[in-house]
Amino acid sequence: MTNTLDLTRCKPGDQAFLDVELDEAFVEAFATYSGDRNPLHVDPKYAETTRFKRRVAHGMSYAAMFSQLIGMQLPGPGALWMGQSFRFARPAFLGDKVRLSVEVAAISESTRTVTLDCRTVNHLGEEIMTGTGEVMLLENETDEVKPAIQPNRVAIVTGASRGIGAAIARRLAADGFAIALTYSRSRSEAEAIADELERSACFECDITDPVAMSALPRDVAGRLGVPGVLVLSASDRDLYGDAADGNFERFQRHMTGQVEGAHALVSGAIGGMIENGGGAIIAIGTTYAYGTPPVGMTPYVVAKSALAAYVRCLAVEYGPQGIRSNLVAPGMTETALLSGMPDRAQKVAAAQNPMRRLALPKDVAGAVAYLASDDAQYVNGHTLVVSGGGLML
Numbered sequence: 602m603t604n605t606l607d608l609t610r611c612k613p614g615d616q617a618f619l620d621v622e623l624d625e626a627f628v629e630a631f632a633t634y635s636g637d638r639n640p641l642h643v644d645p646k647y648a649e650t651t652r653f654k655r656r657v658a659h660g661m662s663y664a665a666m667f668s669q670l671i672g673m674q675l676p677g678p679g680a681l682w683m684g685q686s687f688r689f690a691r692p693a694f695l696g697d698k699v700r701l702s703v704e705v706a707a708i709s710e711s712t713r714t715v716t717l718d719c720r721t722v723n724h725l726g727e728e729i730m731t732g733t734g735e736v737m738l739l740e741n742e743t744d745e746v747k748p749a750i751q752p753n754r755v756a757i758v759t760g761a762s763r764g765i766g767a768a769i770a771r772r773l774a775a776d777g778f779a780i781a782l783t784y785s786r787s788r789s790e791a792e793a794i795a796d797e798l799e800r801s802a803c804f805e806c807d808i809t810d811p812v813a814m815s816a817l818p819r820d821v822a823g824r825l826g827v828p829g830v831l832v833l834s835a836s837d838r839d840l841y842g843d844a845a846d847g848n849f850e851r852f853q854r855h856m857t858g859q860v861e862g863a864h865a866l867v868s869g870a871i872g873g874m875i876e877n878g879g880g881a882i883i884a885i886g887t888t889y890a891y892g893t894p895p896v897g898m899t900p901y902v903v904a905k906s907a908l909a910a911y912v913r914c915l916a917v918e919y920g921p922q923g924i925r926s927n928l929v930a931p932g933m934t935e936t937a938l939l940s941g942m943p944d945r946a947q948k949v950a951a952a953q954n955p956m957r958r959l960a961l962p963k964d965v966a967g968a969v970a971y972l973a974s975d976d977a978q979y980v981n982g983h984t985l986v987v988s989g990g991g992l993m994l
Contacts, residue, residue: 611715611738615705617675621666623658623697631662656695660687663699664730667719671736675703676715679739683714687732698724703734711935711951711958712944713738755826756973757781757817759808759866760835762791764936765885768962769832772970774798781821781828783835800825808835808862809854818870827873830973833863833884833908837901838938844899855904860911867915871924879923883972884912885965886930886984888992909984916982925981929968932988934960956989 621627632638640647641657648656664687671680693699699721707716714737721730756773760766761782770780771794779800784791785807795801802824806813821828837858842851867882874880889895890906908928915926933939933950939959951958968987971977986992 611676611705611708613705613707615675617670617703619666619670619674619701621663621699621701623663623693623695623699625695628656628658628662628695631659631665635659635661653692653694657692658695658697660689660693660730663693663701663721664732666701667703667732667734670701670703671717671734675705675717676736676738680715681737681739682734683737684735685719685732686734687719687730689730691727691729693721693723693729699729706733709948709951709958711954712947713935754830755779755781755821755828756830756832757783757821757828757866757870758832758834759783759806760785761794762787764938765931765934765962765965766832766834767794768966769834769969770794770801771797772963772966773830773832773973774801776970776974778830778973779825781817781825783817785835808858809837811857811861811865814862814865815869817866818873822873827877828870829874829877829880831866831870831880831882832969832973833859833866833882835862836885840901840938841897842900843897851900852903855900856907859904859908863908863911871919874924875919875922879925881973881977882912882915882924882926883969884908884926884928885969886912886928888930888932888986888988890930891984891986891992891994913982920981925972925977927972927977927980927982928984929965929972930984930986930988930992931960931965932986932991934962934965936962954989954991958989960987960989 628642632643637659641651642659645656668682671682702720703717705715706718714735717734717736719732719734720728722728754777756778758766758770758780761770762784770782774780780798781802781804782791782795783804783806788805791803795803804817804820806817808814818828837855863884886909887905889898889902890909894902912926912928919926939947947959965987968985972980972985986994
């Protein structure tokens with residue numbers, strides 16, 4: 602029976618074992634699939650002429666079985682083998698029975714990686730191989746009991762097809778909201794998330810198209826009800842650009858999406874929110890808009906800074922109508938946007954954070970859920986930093 606360990610149960614010192622018999626069929630199968638028919642492994646007469654006097658099993662034949670041990674036992678299903686080193690101290694021979702073992706040496710919660718000490722001994726107890734493996738444990742969403750949808754609790758979440766937006770959609774749905782998910786290009790991903798939720802609908806809507814953004818609340822009202830919560834989560838995926846390269850195109854694109862698109866969406870929804878007695882507007886900003894900004898991300902930082910200013914203005918103008926406007930400013934967060942960043946750079950950033958990890962999408966979603974809830978009825982014009990202490994205001 603497979604003993605599956607998730608990241609929360611996996612701890613240093615945990616072990617798993619696998620026994621393998623290096624018989625004729627095993628060696629022949631590996632030779633066939635690998636194409637390695639070195640006579641040392643497959644020709645008894647040749648092997649007798651060597652100093653070993655018998656056939657040597659391919660080292661990688663039993664080393665490959667660590668894939669089964671890692672994938673099915675420790676850490677188990679959902680584990681992605683990222684890297685491996687092997688050192689062979691002595692050969693294993695045809696007919697030997699070997700035991701493979703893995704032991705958890707270290708765990709990084711921020712990168713969801715587990716470091717494993719790997720070892721192989723023969724039936725005499727002799728160590729024939731040692732190594733170190735690095736495994737990433739993929740997240741597995743678990744089914745949870747969802748509360749009943751409450752009337753007039755409708756939230757629009759822009760950019761909800763992946764990353765932070767997807768986590769926000771799931772969290773608000775779990776809190777009882779009907780969810781309108783928007784996407785620009787990733788329709789199949791958005792629909793897959795919508796299928797998980799009890800009451801939801803997908804809407805194709807580009808944040809750089811103010812006409813579409815302005816019409817979105819009306820479309821949502823026709824299918825789900827009048828939206829009472831707006832979550833401005835979508836962002837251009839091209840984050841990089843110089844401060845003074847003579848080309849304002851990137852600035853314009855980011856400003857259109859972050860400010861003009863937000864203005865159009867809010868303008869289209871504000872009347873219904875006022876009529877219903879209030880609502881919540883929650884924008885996703887960035888810690889980069891505070892303190893020293895990173896080099897080479899000027900268009901993105903400028904647009905997010907403008908978005909933060911716009912949210913504060915909304916808080917002043919529409920607070921009297923019961924509409925609360927706030928901003929969540931995440932630090933570096935583990936999303937697809939980090940896929941181009943070397944693992945080492947991510948680990949360094951995690952190590953430098955007071956919490957010793959990067960933010961997760963669910964961390965940001967939790968902050969949004971609070972601001973959308975009745976518990977935040979007197980929170981308005983606030984920037985809620987979600988950085989693990991990386992930014993302290």
